[in-house]
Amino acid sequence: xxxxxxxxxxxxxxxxxxxxxxxxxxxxxxxxxxxxxxxxxxxxxxxxxxxxxxxxxxxxxxxxxxxxxxxxxxxxxxxxxxxxxxxxxxxxxxxxxxxxxxxxxxxxxxxxxxxxxxxxxxxxxxxxxxxxxxxxxxxxxxxxxxxxxxxxxxxxxxxxxxxxxxxxxxxxxxxxxxxxxxxxxxxxxxxxxxxxxxxxxxxxxxxxxxxxxxxxxx
Amino acid sequence: xxxxxxxxxxxxxxxxxxxxxxxxxxxxxxxxxxxxxxxxxxxxxxxxxxxxxxxxxxxxxxxxxxxxxxxxxxxxxxxxxxxxxxxxxxxxxxxxxxxxxxxxxxxxxxxxxxxxxxxxxxxxxxxxxxxxxxxxxxxxxxxxxxxxxxxxxxxxxxxxxxxxxxxxxxxxxxxxxxxxxxxxxxxxxxxxxxxxxxxxxxxxxxxxxxxxxxxxxx
DNA sequence: ATATAAATTTAGGTTAGTCTAAAAATAGTT
DNA sequence: AACTATTTTTAGACTAACCTAAATTTATAT
Ligand SMILES: [Mn+2]
Ligand SMILES: [Mn+2]
Ligand SMILES: [Mn+2]
Ligand SMILES: [Mn+2]
Numbered sequence: 001x002x003x004x005x006x007x008x009x010x011x012x013x014x015x016x017x018x019x020x021x022x023x024x025x026x027x028x029x030x031x032x033x034x035x036x037x038x039x040x041x042x043x044x045x046x047x048x049x050x051x052x053x054x055x056x057x058x059x060x061x062x063x064x065x066x067x068x069x070x071x072x073x074x075x076x077x078x079x080x081x082x083x084x085x086x087x088x089x090x091x092x093x094x095x096x097x098x099x100x101x102x103x104x105x106x107x108x109x110x111x112x113x114x115x116x117x118x119x120x121x122x123x124x125x126x127x128x129x130x131x132x133x134x135x136x137x138x139x140x141x142x143x144x145x146x147x148x149x150x151x152x153x154x155x156x157x158x159x160x161x162x163x164x165x166x167x168x169x170x171x172x173x174x175x176x177x178x179x180x181x182x183x184x185x186x187x188x189x190x191x192x193x194x195x196x197x198x199x200x201x202x203x204x205x206x207x208x209x210x211x212x213x214x215x216x217x218x
Numbered sequence: 219x220x221x222x223x224x225x226x227x228x229x230x231x232x233x234x235x236x237x238x239x240x241x242x243x244x245x246x247x248x249x250x251x252x253x254x255x256x257x258x259x260x261x262x263x264x265x266x267x268x269x270x271x272x273x274x275x276x277x278x279x280x281x282x283x284x285x286x287x288x289x290x291x292x293x294x295x296x297x298x299x300x301x302x303x304x305x306x307x308x309x310x311x312x313x314x315x316x317x318x319x320x321x322x323x324x325x326x327x328x329x330x331x332x333x334x335x336x337x338x339x340x341x342x343x344x345x346x347x348x349x350x351x352x353x354x355x356x357x358x359x360x361x362x363x364x365x366x367x368x369x370x371x372x373x374x375x376x377x378x379x380x381x382x383x384x385x386x387x388x389x390x391x392x393x394x395x396x397x398x399x400x401x402x403x404x405x406x407x408x409x410x411x412x413x414x415x416x417x418x419x420x421x422x423x424x425x426x427x428x429x430x431x432x433x434x435x436x
Numbered sequence: 437a438t439a440t441a442a443a444t445t446t447a448g449g450t451t452a453g454t455c456t457a458a459a460a461a462t463a464g465t466t
Numbered sequence: 467a468a469c470t471a472t473t474t475t476t477a478g479a480c481t482a483a484c485c486t487a488a489a490t491t492t493a494t495a496t
Contacts, residue, residue, distance in 0.1 A: 026444060039484055041445055058491055089332040099326045108317045114307040244474055257454055259475055
């Protein structure tokens, strides 16, 4: 039996460590989960005992294959639920995260498989993040930050890095959505802002915005 | 803030006490929640402190209006989720209860209202139990146990009392479903069994079955 | 290499929810 | 009314998950 809290720790280690490939520090977990480092130490010991994590004191944590599978399942559920809320229940992409944080812990194989089927086996969630398959595998796509595009190059918006409600609403307001085609018209060295063209309109965006939008080049 | 555990206790008090109208004993709650009477006493004190329950030692527990509203909301969510699983995700009526036990604790007004809309505002769950409305009100229907029907009277099956998987599967096997018309052909004094006609077939059912099927007479 | 700073762990406590065993109150029976 | 059985409560302990404060280890900078 795995508890909801354990699942959240494992998920954090997974996501902070690039889908379970890197070792993660105690403090980074504490920050992600809004808890204290001492609590993290306690939990990480337990996860190691249970076979979900590799841990040597002062050396950080990583996931075992078993831990990785658990994490991928939780992330799969989180993202499928987000897709469901947007596709079937009229939620907007800035409303779904907190509810998915709750729904990701519901235990039922059939439920998640039926949800997958109902949504016609989506590969990405409403924020453009990939949905792990039943085996926990993730299809890697070659996306880059808009900030990395040179002048006079084009890209299609495929995801957001910052998924905060305020950023998503900013994008909505300016009609920037997944699938939008964006051309970098010019870049400003002074403040790293850029002028882009989208929907046949030019607009200036800050460095912060450009650093939180994923595009597929070309 | 109300915890998942508190919600489960409140729901039990609600259901054992006929939708919050009766006082409930410590032992009955313990049995329903598969816990010990001493744990119930502790929790019931806390619920009283928080204003959800009325409690005097040795005298049993009842719900305050506030507690009743919380209970009705949880039951509403439980039953709407059960309906969703059957209507939209291909679950059978014997598979939904345990998952609904988890889903009933998800906190989101919008989620439950959208679910309600998606299902076109159902009044009953897959077992024939009424779904409380947003205000916590329940539409009372005049149903009776099949066991109470006299010989040569008819009824329409509108619900089950026992919602165990084994009973529901028994009903499936004999093609007894909500909406089925049932005629009591004869009753046997000896063992309280009865012969019924359903789908133009006669069959004998035990007293146990007759006492767990709700029908609407006539 | 030492000193200082930052990160991490340990020690000791708290709270929610549970349990067992014993005590107290209520209900049932002669 | 008195005894007995049942129900309920209290007392004391346990675990999971958290915290603060102090100790320890590792990293960084002279
Ligand atoms: Mn999310
Ligand atoms: Mn997402
Ligand atoms: Mn149910
Ligand atoms: Mn039901």
